[in-house]
Amino acid sequence: MRAIQISRYGGPEVLVQEEVPDPASGNGAVAIRVSAAGVNYMDTMCTANSYLKPVELPYVPGGEVVGRTADGRRVLAMMDGGGYAELVVTSSPFVAEVPDGVDDHQAVALGVQGLSAWHLLRTCARIVPGESVVVNAAAGGVGSLLVQLAKLFGAGRVVAAASSPDKRAFAMAVGADVAVDGAAAGYRDRVVEANAGRPVDIIFDATGGAVFDAALDALAPLGRIVTYGVASHVLPAPIATAQVIERTVAVGGFWLPQVISLPGRYREPLAELFALTAAGRLRPAIGGVYPLGEARRAHEDMLGRRTRGKLVLEP
The missing domain is CATH 3.90.180.10 (Medium-chain alcohol dehydrogenases, catalytic domain)
Known part of the structure; x- marks a missing residue:
């Protein structure tokens, strides 16, 4: 073969x-x-x-x-x-x-990308209807599904961050409420402005490095940031415990093989993803x-x- x-x-x-x-x-x-x-x-x-x-x-x-x-x-x-x-x-x-x-x-x-997006929202961030969500690298395979599923799961506002105008336009086309430049410089100000002047509840990041560090600063109290990759090949700066405590935020990580090996974490979410796609609600x-x-x-x-x-x- x-x-x-x-x-x-x-x-x-x-x-x-x-x-x-x-x-x-x-x-x-x-x-x-x-x-x-x-x-x-x-x-x-x-x-x-x-x-x-x-x-x-x-x-x-x-x-x-x-x-x-x-x-x-x-x-x-x-x-x-x-x-x-x-x-x-x-x-x-x-x-x-x-x-x-x-x-x-x-x-x-x-498969990998749909299940990742589902678990990032449901299992890791545990999204609550009405919360604001930021998706970094929103034009990618996982990112574009995160944008759509966040809306389907009740997000109040979805902000897409992407590196170029055409990628930001693509993220808007799949359902983001607003799209911003995903570069680290000025990231916090752009994201907060896109969320009507308020820090955000949930951020998903697969870039790492300076983008992750900037994203952490954009979280509201009780906010969560979930990292699931380091596409920049640069690790974020170490996070001081005091920083997390004082700001009342949570930092989480996600690796799909760890999650889907648990009972009920593979076929059940996949069945929902298939049903949403067959119904034309997820594209x-x-x-x-x-x-x-x-x-x-x-x-x-x-x-x-x-x-x-x-x-x-x-x-």
Whole structure:
């Protein structure tokens, strides 16, 4: 079968299409003929071996696919690598049937990114109707779903932060009430102004570095900031305990594999995401569809910040 395999760590240049043996199936394993494989920022980190969990070479990236099982079921599967291929075999418990009314591209967007957005709002921030929400990197796959779900879950005002005018326009098109420049310099003033002059209740950040530090200053009392990535590759400054106590704010972190391994944290939220999408209330944004052999270009576009929404590979 064809697969994208890396034999050394590095950037997009190490992604090479190879002919490799079909994966072996065992007892309880599910074989899936892949129709769509999701591309996520964590894939670029796995390729560079800078992700939270080290990878061993040779390695086929990709943590989510949609495809058909041998008995004809259309499923979404999440696994620990191997998705950039024509065929995957997984014994993972994270396999769920995709309902009619949700196409392959939408379904793969609801895997890593859809579940992340759902859990960031419901599980981590525990949004209360009427609260204000700021979404950094709002034009990305997770960000664009956060914007939509925040509105669906009752947010009083959703502020999108993004790096360029076209990305801010995109965030407005998917449902943000207002969009601002996401740069660290002047961040607090822009966000507070966008929230009618008031500090905000919830901020979601996957950028890290100076953006996270600036975002922390924009929180209202009882506000929460949840970090789920460090796309800037710069860690935020250390947070003094006194700063959190005096301002009565909470800082949280989120890593999807930790959460969905808990009972009731995978199929149940995924069922809600599928239902909202099938009903037309949630619209996963597909930012680019690439042939499997152009995985390198997909990674280059993502790292070059030229993309919006979900990127998909098609074998």
